[in-house]
Amino acid sequence: MKLRNQVWKENVTGYLFILPQLLLFLIFIVYPILEGMRLSLYKIQYKQETFVGFQNYSTLFHDPVFFKSIFNTVVFVVFIVILTVGFALFVSSAVFDKNAKYVSFIRGSYYIPVMVSMVVMSMVWGFLLNPANGLISFTAREMHFSTFNLLGNKNTVLPVVIFVTFATNVGQAIILYIASMIGVPKDLFEAAEVDGASRLRVIFQILIPLVKPTTIYISIINIIAVLKIFVVIQMLTGGGPNNATVTMMYYLYNNAFKYNQLGVASAVGVIMFIITLMLSVPQLRAMFKEK
Amino acid sequence: MQPVKPVKKREVYDVVSNTVIIFFAILNLFPLYWLFTSSLKNSSDVIKMPPDWWPKSFTFANYNEVFQNQPALRWTFNSLYVAGLSTVLVVVSSAMAAYAFSKLRFKGRNVIFIMFVSSMMVPKEVMIVPLFRLTQQLGLVNSLYGMIWPNVAIAFGVFLLKGFFDSAPDALREAARIDGAGEVRTFLQVILPIVKPGIGALFILNFVQVWNDYLWQLVVGQEKNSKTLMVGIATLMQDLNPNFAYKMAGATVAAIPMLLIFILFQQYFTRGISIGAVKE
């Protein structure tokens, strides 16, 4: 009797401790997800909702701009994540064993844009790339390049967005890598040195395999972050030229708030939800296996 | 952080790569340098090509204009309030939940935890339509609390802190219980102090994340006075104002608070951010 009472009490205590988080979770995550799925099946005109089945989804799959947004989003995710991981590995493997002051200088210089935020960095790059007044456009014109408006050329605008996002965010990956490389036991390097291994070999054969968990972590957070890429598109290109840089998030936002197509926007949201869930399953599985 | 082999001759690769890295580091900071200096010029000097690399006409008039035309201080306050209060609430709610998941046994514990963690990866922006309708129904549009609550619901903190609670020895808790401490007292006075580094890391990670939560704040804060700094400054770019330097000054104003916080507390920041990741 006493034991059962104790179990009951521990149960209640447990629930009380998780209650605030659980309530918020139900209200602000579970409910919106379910409601989003419901809304994606409705046509919404202000306060009036009409059930239309899968019509919103079929609208989406007949809209070339939607496919463009998927394509662009995939391109951004792939290139930005590869660039970020690659460059952050390059930087941190080169500096992690140097003088502490030097390390914090490098770390700081790459991290400052992260702190300054994507919003401000997009504005700055917008000023620099402005076709009429921007410093970059001016330089390109002076050097007689054929395209001076990098934002107006279909072939350059994607690389520009990729570069700006990458340059702004790479600092975070660098900080994480440096921290994890400093944590690698020193005797491993000493052993390699005895063998006469070059620095490059040490990096590729010891360092990179050892920081693999960090690599996975950085890849995951960056994939999720780039998947919802929005700010740089809104501030820098407005999705143009001719929808060349529309992303899924930008497409969702425009449908929801500009074109007042809440049903269609919800359908995009549901599709994005499924994509993120699928992407995170391997990571989650790995996480739970570890424990 | 002593150099591993200070005496050894530098390899060519090492020298080349570090030169490249320093070059890019400086290049990476150039846009910001250019922003700051331009914001101190008058408008006609901003568009002068080739530019003055250092402002010849040194003026703070653009900043005056920003603070006169826009409630920029109010926006800064809003941003600090939203990021600060969200973070405090996240810490409280996550610490409680993480403690329960780590140390208490109750039915459904694992299922609920797995649910929390799986939701972590889904950005709230994908549910922006229903989330915004909910916010409207709750009457939280134009309210800073409308910007705060959805961020508190994200379970990342629970996940992060659980790792720290797991490494706190159970024996301590048992000892406290034997001394007659209740669950709440055990939590607050015995276990919580041990997970302080985790709380510090969560504080920093969450503060930065909410500070940059642009899209949601854009949607919730529609009135001029309920905008946050980032959103407010972004609307300023659409201003019909012939003074280009005014917009640069606005962007600088948006950059300064976090920059200050970072420069003053760099060590603390980098440590917090890496602690957060290493624990994963």
Place this chain on the structure above:
Amino acid sequence: MFNKRKRLSAICTFLLVIAVLAGCSSNSAGTDTSQNNGTAASGKKKVDISLWLTPQWKGVLDATEPDADYDSFFKYAADKFAKQYSKYDVKVNVQVVAGDQRDELLNVNLNGGTPPDIFFESVFAMGDYAHRGALVPLNDIVDDAAKKDIEQGYWDNVTFGNNKDIYFYPFSHNPGTLVYNADMFKAAGLETFVGGENEIKTWTMDEYNTILKTLKEKLPKDKYPNAYPMALYALNNQGDTWNLAYLRSFGNSFFNANGNIVLNDDKGVKAAQWMKSIYDAGYTNPGAESVSSNDANAMFQNQQLAVSFTNSILYNNAKADMNAGKSPKFDVRLANIPSVTGNPLTFTYVVGASVFKTGDATKTEVAKDFVQFFSSDPELVQASKNSVPVRTSVVNELKDQYPLFAAYGANASHMFSFTGNVPGYSELRQVLYPELQAMYVGEKSPEQAVKDYESKGNAVIQKAKDSSVISK
């Protein structure tokens, strides 16, 4: 450990200080809302209504007033209204919203059931809300005196649907023209093309092409570095009316009698080809596809463009900026958008207030009374001089002071209706600029862009016709 704790407390103190500092300043901003709770001394029932507007003119009557801002007029009008209003104790919350955020804000608030009571804006941008059934007809607040004082043409502009209901109370109108920098013209040796100070100069198409060419070749680079002949932009839908006008400049009628787009003919294609050709020839600012009308306007004010777009409000604001020393001072004059027919192309934005359906009868009543008040009060309607008054009485009273009124009046016969009064106009605007972008960057030929615009645009119009609640 100690060091760490010290740092932490330093962070907290720092944040706290900033918060307190900012909090103090925010308190002063918050006081005007806190008055809401007070009960009215007069015993009248308190009613709060909201009025939104997009930036129009600064100041109550004039931008030279101290602290002149976009909301000054309505704050003053609300005060005056509340003092003489006998039914309720009214408070009007005035909010200025950016033009490019208008539809986002309205959609969001309409969906949430919280639209503003009154919206003051150009009618063309708001017609869709009438079609969607979101607005209240204003027939009952328009009296015969107003009908007589405001010409029928303006009433046509604000009348929608099968029932011929009035949805906007015309306040002023805002003719769109070109604007040019006469100093730059003179510097390039184009004195003969410069019109009078109070004239809206009409150039033929050939003359205009000559002007652009000469500006490109002769404009002294030392005096005007980094400057271009003409503004061209297509980043978003802002300022698209001028692009629509250019598309008509070779004689295309744009809409047919059924309200469908008929741009895809010889004349329409020629116009598009002309836009592309002046862009390619470097007669315009570079990168039109990523330049917004705001950018172009700022460039003109900084003497980087010789010819740009303007309307009467922008024109007055630009002159005010010059006089206030906010932008370089130069000789600025107006011109018409040229066309091959020789007749100028002109259009105007009728600006006025509309009342949204909020479901609250009291608020709607008060909102309508307020709209009637500021749209007909003899003192307040004087503010319409900041653009061009719709009231004949005001024009007559002020025409000596404002010689441009006569020039605008002379243009009236060349006026075209750029919206064609079609439903779905807001969405239609979203279709044009991507096609122009595609054309400028060379992704589509002008022929293709025109063709695609016509078919996409007509699909939008058809969809909107089907769902319009006031016209079938």
